[in-house]
Amino acid sequence: MEFGPGIVKEDDFLTTAECADISQKVLSLECHWEPRLGPYQFATLGCAAYLDGENDYADKSSTLNPLMVKTFSNVYERLRLYFGQILEGEVYYDEAYSYPGFHLFKFSGNDIFSDNPADRAHFDYQFAKVFPDFAKTQSVPLTFTVPIEEPSSGSSLEMWDLRPEGHAEIHYEHKEFARTHPSKTVPYSLGRIFTHDGLNLHAMGQIPPGTIGRRMTLQGHAFRNERGWLLYW
Numbered sequence: 001m002e003f004g005p006g007i008v009k010e011d012d013f014l015t016t017a018e019c020a021d022i023s024q025k026v027l028s029l030e031c032h033w034e035p036r037l038g039p040y041q042f043a044t045l046g047c048a049a050y051l052d053g054e055n056d057y058a059d060k061s062s063t064l065n066p067l068m069v070k071t072f073s074n075v076y077e078r079l080r081l082y083f084g085q086i087l088e089g090e091v092y093y094d095e096a097y098s099y100p101g102f103h104l105f106k107f108s109g110n111d112i113f114s115d116n117p118a119d120r121a122h123f124d125y126q127f128a129k130v131f132p133d134f135a136k137t138q139s140v141p142l143t144f145t146v147p148i149e150e151p152s153s154g155s156s157l158e159m160w161d162l163r164p165e166g167h168a169e170i171h172y173e174h175k176e177f178a179r180t181h182p183s184k185t186v187p188y189s190l191g192r193i194f195t196h197d198g199l200n201l202h203a204m205g206q207i208p209p210g211t212i213g214r215r216m217t218l219q220g221h222a223f224r225n226e227r228g229w230l231l232y233w
């Protein structure tokens, strides 16, 4: 299947009961969460190329992968089978790369600043950090998100009509572009997998004032190479 500007795919993926089970497991591993820079008590479970890619990605992946696989093996197999149905070629994991992981945010209802998704708008270029020869492969990268737990306001993705090709034209001021151009809100649903190529400017959707509860998402990527599609984070 082909992915390109604005092309996304979404499907039912996990049931509400499965999400609750995964959420419990993630919560039970709180001692392995890593606090990250950003508001809303942002933390991750798992190693992420976009955050760890320039530092200790390989070491961190090999430390965390056994725990992640032991705990979430069913989910990883489901992901492998799902992408196997919609992509051509073998879909696999590689122990040298981090398995998909989790984003965690906690909202207290008293967050005093106004939330603007434009302030976190980005392209998913993380593949460049962990696949140094990415330019040679002309690979199509993919990003997927599955909401596992939603806060009181639900969850969404914000997307802008800007591709990397237009980045230089706006002098790489993509956050300013996001602040001054209309965006599209893509509502998420619990357990539903949302996949895109990560190359439309995008951000976690707006957190309205008064939102309470936890936003937990399963996050990962696929990257095409000679063998097939590698699933990683």
Ligand SMILES: O=C(O)CCC(=O)C(=O)O
Binding pocket: 103, 124, 143, 145, 156, 157, 198, 202, 203, 204, 205, 217, 219
């Ligand atoms: O949490 C989300 O909805 C989006 C996450 C995101 O922007 C990303 O993984 O690139």
